[in-house]
Amino acid sequence: MNVPLIELEAVSFTYPDGPTAVIDVTLRIEPGETVVIIGQNGSGKSTLVRHLNGLLRPGSGRVLLDGHDIHSVHVAALAARVGLAFQNPDRQLFAGRVASEVGFGPRNLGVRGAELEARVAAALEDVGLAAEAETNPYDLGLSRRKLLALASVLAMRTPVLVLDEPTTGQDARGVARVRAVVASAAQEGRTVIAISHDMRFAAECFGRVVVMRAGKVALDGSPAAIFAQAAWPELRAAYLEPPLPAVVGAGLGLGSTPTAAALVAALPGPAGEGRGRPPGRAGNE
């Protein structure tokens, strides 16, 4: 699988009847990176990721995959490289069976026969819907329809996976499924980019956090850097709160501990372990 380098160069975008949604964003995302974009609703996150597969074309600036400007490449062709899973499943589900819904994407990419069946089965397994292959999608509750929409993009096996608020509306089991999907895609070396409001998910499952505020990138760095006490004023200006372990770690003077694992590592342990790890290292690997 050829995982592309993604580069956004000074991308700006304005909707015809609205204010500028994305302003001068420059980002370089290495192959295999896991990036979570956080920020208030309306801060430009969804607009930004729609540039990655050509749904939106920058008003100014460029989007490059492996160094090639994608401005003249069709979305249908980009979809084979960048899979984008939307928030609202009811804006895409149309098939009479769960299995054919999941097969739609790979079929569009030319996948047929045993390979198609294998992909559909694997994607349904990943999101915990293997038993529902013959069910009508609209007989599933909203949270399972969301997982189905996720499976329909997973089955395309794109080298880049973009997920818009994948954990919203999920219960603990659904969140665990989404975490596993992110972890296994990352393990296969694919690039994962997610939008999320869930700070715990952001801190624990991603190597890099991008904070957006009013269309611009306000912060960009590791979870340890973004959730460190020094960055809190900037976070709060973006209407975000650091995750609880970061607050506790800072309160105890242990440095930046964005996750429970990082906090545990920084606390004096039962057998003297823990102090050995320098504060500021996140337990997100």
Add this chain to the structure above:
Amino acid sequence: MAIELSGVRYRYAGASAAALSDVSLRLEPGRVVGVTGANESGKSTLCLVLAGLAPKVIGGRLDGSVRIDGVETTAMRPYELAQRCGLLFQNAATQLSNTTATVFEEIAFGPCNLGLAIEEVVERVWWALRIVGIEPLAPRDPARLSGGQGQLVALASVLALRPAYLVLDEPTSELDPAGTTLVAEALAGMARETGAGIVLVEHKTDVLARIADEVLVLENGAVALSGSAAVLADPRLAELGVEPPARVLLEGEVRAAGIEWTPRLAEALA
């Protein structure tokens, strides 16, 4: 005075299995009862039954009794139910009437339906705006609000009917952290100020930990756990598909690593 469910079993029209089985619950004025549970565990169905919409509006079969202040919901008309028990859904967009130009008129929609005198309508609208803390939004176009603001307008719209009880079905699920805080704060203030009894269904157990007096956890349509808000620290929560509040989770992980949960740690949480 209370909403009382006893031995309630409910099956949707056309469904083969019951969505709720043997649920009993008592909601008194001024109390906040939190309800959580995995998806499809019966939370939304419970809301519809509490507000009387199931079976009155959507049909289905109800066994057991649901009484609001002593009157069976099946004996009341939908507009009578609406004045006793308000219901707020997840999605603000589908519950606004979409026929008004301003937030003020949107909130007035319910009182106007009741045919109240215009002075009474205006007074109720300002009251609802104040309780929810959105007076500045009154002249705005309801179609052009943020998600959190839209949900607060929907909340005020339900409040304007002056129900003694309120049922809120995941009012923060579509919101960002700032919107969630906004709604949670409005709810906390509302319970105190209006003296209404509130049932709050939430996945975000942090919100429940903050404002619920009692908590019920549902599983497959039945009550699996119930009690004070301390239920949210019950170790069985994870098996029930519920993510505990952040501080419970953190305390658990620290203890699991064999580290003592010292007062110093508890203090750092606050």
Add this chain to the structure above:
Amino acid sequence: MAALEVVAAFALPGWVGPLIVLAAVLTTAAAARRLRGLATISLAASPLVGSILLVNLFLLPGAADPIARLGPIGPTWSGLWFGLQTVARLMAFSLAIGLVYLTTAVDDLLADLARRGVGRRAIFVVGAAVQMVPSTIGRAGEIVDAQRSRGMDTEGPIWRRARGVLPLAGPVVFGALTEVEERTMALEARAFSAPGRQTLLRVPADPASHRVTRWAAILAIAVIVLARASGRLG
């Protein structure tokens, strides 16, 4: 007023009706600064206009005054004439309706219906139908985005694009259906079915000049329709 224009466009014979109406619509639009909106509507109607002209030009039955000879069929003067007349009628009709949309504030219309004692259900249906247009457009945009992201070809050749009908139409229908139940419950939760008359918050201004114009328009409609029915016109 629009009703008068629409009736006049169809009921007045020959060129008189459509041309008078077109002139009236354009003057009103200019006064209300809505000419740009009408230009958009005209543009949208242009394919239909083209086909009406072509069909009449070549295929008007019984026309025997050829402009030129081109084998078995040929353009005729009477075809061209009739085609232009039909187009004038069509444009007068659609621009008059379009002008109503462009100049009427929906909430004023609804408030006025309520004041005239129209039932709340009927008013709600009108309001919801008008509101549905922008929300359906928004929803359709999201659906197209989602399906394109799943590799559906919307930029390739037409035969490949044609396969996208079901994936695009399906979610529009299912989405609307899943919303209906929630909307119904939300309305009931706001006492929509309470008996008796609704309280009215707005009373739209209705100055004497408007009332006179309205009655004059109604009178004119009656005269045209009666004249037409009695065979004195056309």
